[in-house]
Amino acid sequence: MGTLTHLDAAGNARMVNVTEKEKTVRSATAGARVLVNPEVLTAIEGGTSKKGDVLTVAKIAGIQAAKRTSDLIPLCHPLLITGVDVDFTVDAKAAAIDIRATVTCTGETGVEMEALTAASVAALTIYDMCKAMQRDIAITDIKLLSKSGGRSGTWLR
Numbered sequence: 001m002g003t004l005t006h007l008d009a010a011g012n013a014r015m016v017n018v019t020e021k022e023k024t025v026r027s028a029t030a031g032a033r034v035l036v037n038p039e040v041l042t043a044i045e046g047g048t049s050k051k052g053d054v055l056t057v058a059k060i061a062g063i064q065a066a067k068r069t070s071d072l073i074p075l076c077h078p079l080l081i082t083g084v085d086v087d088f089t090v091d092a093k094a095a096a097i098d099i100r101a102t103v104t105c106t107g108e109t110g111v112e113m114e115a116l117t118a119a120s121v122a123a124l125t126i127y128d129m130c131k132a133m134q135r136d137i138a139i140t141d142i143k144l145l146s147k148s149g150g151r152s153g154t155w156l157r
Helices: 038-046 054-067 112-130
Strands: 024-035 081-091 096-107 138-148
Touching (some): 054 081, 112 138
């Protein structure tokens, strides 16, 4: 890890200039976990939530969030994203939904923030659509799982 690139010599916040960086194919995958009770999990899986198809709406929300990351996170570059995948795995034993969001682009800077934002907003959407059925839903384990491309190459958790 190097120095903080979002600070100038005087310690002021700045957007990093990536003009001279080489364009490469970049990818990042982030995850999140949503903990619900067994009844809510059954409603999500069966499509019986009063608000509709929870996982389809959460997938669309995650994709939209990845595309809007630079509007949400200060100093984040707007990127020409070339792909976003948001997938869910149901863990019935833990009454949990695991989210994986993968974002790709060809550009001068990475897509870690876009993947993290997609996973986070997908989790928040599940929460929002199910909160009437359960107030103590928990969102946990938001984290970067992997990244590739650019000068620093591949990183895996």
